[in-house]
Amino acid sequence: MRTRVSNYAVVVLALVMVGGLYTAFMSPKSKADDTTNQSTAVASGKQLYLQGCSTCHGLNNQGLTGPSLIGVGSAAVVFQVESGRMPLASGSAQAPRKKVKYDRTQIDQLAAYIQSKGGGPMAPTDAQLDVSDGDLSLGGDLFRTNCSSCHNFAGAGGALTRSKFAPALKAADARVIWTAMQSGPESMPRFSDNTLTPQEKKDITKYVRFITTQNKDPGGAALGHYGPIPEGLTIFLVGIGLLIVVTLWIGARA
Amino acid sequence: MSSIRDRLTSSPEPEPEDSAPGFAEHDTRSAGGSGAAESDPVAVSHHGANADTKRAELAVSGLFLLAALGAVGFIATYIAWPFKYGESGYQYYTPMLGITMTLALVGVGAGAVLWAKTLMIDEETVQERHHLNSDPEDRAGAAAVLKQGAEESGLMKHPILRRSFLLSQAALAVLPIPLLFGLGHFQHKERALAKTGWKKGSRLLDELGRPVKMGDLDVGGVKSVFPDVPGGRRMADSAALLIRMRPDQLKTTKNRENWVVEGHIVYSVICTHLGCPVKLYEQQTHHLFCPCHQSTFDAANGAKVLFGPAARNLPQLAITVDADGYFVARDDFYEPVGPSYWERKPSYKEPTYDGTAL
Numbered sequence: 001m002r003t004r005v006s007n008y009a010v011v012v013l014a015l016v017m018v019g020g021l022y023t024a025f026m027s028p029k030s031k032a033d034d035t036t037n038q039s040t041a042v043a044s045g046k047q048l049y050l051q052g053c054s055t056c057h058g059l060n061n062q063g064l065t066g067p068s069l070i071g072v073g074s075a076a077v078v079f080q081v082e083s084g085r086m087p088l089a090s091g092s093a094q095a096p097r098k099k100v101k102y103d104r105t106q107i108d109q110l111a112a113y114i115q116s117k118g119g120g121p122m123a124p125t126d127a128q129l130d131v132s133d134g135d136l137s138l139g140g141d142l143f144r145t146n147c148s149s150c151h152n153f154a155g156a157g158g159a160l161t162r163s164k165f166a167p168a169l170k171a172a173d174a175r176v177i178w179t180a181m182q183s184g185p186e187s188m189p190r191f192s193d194n195t196l197t198p199q200e201k202k203d204i205t206k207y208v209r210f211i212t213t214q215n216k217d218p219g220g221a222a223l224g225h226y227g228p229i230p231e232g233l234t235i236f237l238v239g240i241g242l243l244i245v246v247t248l249w250i251g252a253r254a
Numbered sequence: 255m256s257s258i259r260d261r262l263t264s265s266p267e268p269e270p271e272d273s274a275p276g277f278a279e280h281d282t283r284s285a286g287g288s289g290a291a292e293s294d295p296v297a298v299s300h301h302g303a304n305a306d307t308k309r310a311e312l313a314v315s316g317l318f319l320l321a322a323l324g325a326v327g328f329i330a331t332y333i334a335w336p337f338k339y340g341e342s343g344y345q346y347y348t349p350m351l352g353i354t355m356t357l358a359l360v361g362v363g364a365g366a367v368l369w370a371k372t373l374m375i376d377e378e379t380v381q382e383r384h385h386l387n388s389d390p391e392d393r394a395g396a397a398a399v400l401k402q403g404a405e406e407s408g409l410m411k412h413p414i415l416r417r418s419f420l421l422s423q424a425a426l427a428v429l430p431i432p433l434l435f436g437l438g439h440f441q442h443k444e445r446a447l448a449k450t451g452w453k454k455g456s457r458l459l460d461e462l463g464r465p466v467k468m469g470d471l472d473v474g475g476v477k478s479v480f481p482d483v484p485g486g487r488r489m490a491d492s493a494a495l496l497i498r499m500r501p502d503q504l505k506t507t508k509n510r511e512n513w514v515v516e517g518h519i520v521y522s523v524i525c526t527h528l529g530c531p532v533k534l535y536e537q538q539t540h541h542l543f544c545p546c547h548q549s550t551f552d553a554a555n556g557a558k559v560l561f562g563p564a565a566r567n568l569p570q571l572a573i574t575v576d577a578d579g580y581f582v583a584r585d586d587f588y589e590p591v592g593p594s595y596w597e598r599k600p601s602y603k604e605p606t607y608d609g610t611a612l
Contacts, residue, residue: 121472141461141462142461142462145461145478146461146478149531149533149534149545150533150534158534158545159545160534160536160541160543161536161539161541161543161548161550161561164536166534184472184474184475184537186538187536187537187538187539188537189474189475189476189497189535189537190472190473190474190475190537191475192471192472192475194469194470194471194472195470195471195472195475195477250367250370250371
């Protein structure tokens, strides 16, 4: 018991120190600072990895019950951890979105560590995530060609084979959307920077954020954004019902 | 309302639940304190009925007026309301058309219903109907005219004329029958349904019209591709999906060895069941999944049907790379894409290609 408590204490102390160090180096003035920063992040990320991830992914990222993480890149880490899918709670057809276990700094440290192990698709920079100069209309075109077949034209998600599903996009922020395209998690195909350029990813991200956060559903009830079938059924039941009531009223003897 | 109608039709059966002044003479309990009603029920009843009639008339006229206003408003909206994107108030153009037209239609309808329920006489009558056939005199007359015509025309006297006339009529009746066959499947000599926009050497274009080259896709990546012909991106039958997987994951038959380029493979996305776009690609299992009826195809193994109602594999497009490194089609699909149709043959011969690029 005593050793466990002291272990925790050491970890917490290490985290605080690492956090403090990281903050101290947060304003990189020179290339040297940047490198130091990066190696600190990698070291901290390794600690976090060994505690939280190595049980499944292996002490050397080689994969045990989970897949190998060599070459998956920082984009995969950001997507999986920032959407709460990792650490995995239990085995199922597909990792569900959960409460996020790590803060942004820790996620960046983990991402830096995994990126240092064999490279791979990189998470976007903050400048890339600023979608204000994205082209909303082009993003819509690209979304409908590349994304809507699985994620639904309004980002409401949909079913795949054998209990897998394409998730709804409402909960995903710009960084999660971007890293999902970049890393191709689980069933999702990967859209590398040659397939969809960073500018096109920005357009798509802007469009997805637009339809999931700003779209006002001018027709009233969205009915889950599932399109014509629930809409048709609703108007059929409600409309025919109303018409029957009106017909009865017209025909009723006063 | 019923009171008015019953007054107007002088109905002998008042409705007991109606306690309007017009019925005070029949309902002594409710008329307890009303001396005037008891002393002169008829006068009161007429007075009340007139007031109600007037009110109903006004209400109905109001609805008709509203309908007229709606119609005028519709025309005014259609002509004058700004409708171009970005103009002030453009977003209310369609709702305004809907509201005004609703007023015009519902006003007439509601007015008519209210009119019928308040002002029209409500009386059930039986309409006597006579027999539909004509009376015997007319029928005898018509028969006589026909008979006279037949005799005067000589049709009964000249058997050759009669028979040739009947023959001409019979032949005329048979005439349209061969035309019916022209509507059917003898038409499709051009095999229009069997061809798509893909041609030998046409490049694979993405959704924005850029040619796709080796290296554009990572392993696990996909791209919707269209033929590089005029209007190719709008050809619904030509839509295809370029998929990249690791070359060792891709199983190819001997015939199709040169249909793929280093793990890049192209399938038609038109489902062979009912033609929905099969573009849900799961990169871990290499399943292509149709959202309409859950047909599942194995993209790593010739798009073989794994599950669902589809009866045939998705047609595969043979590809290679041209001199500039862009993907090109070796030819059109070797079999018709999409669902079955009458003229479709049970099987088509798969071409084989040697390894040379185009």
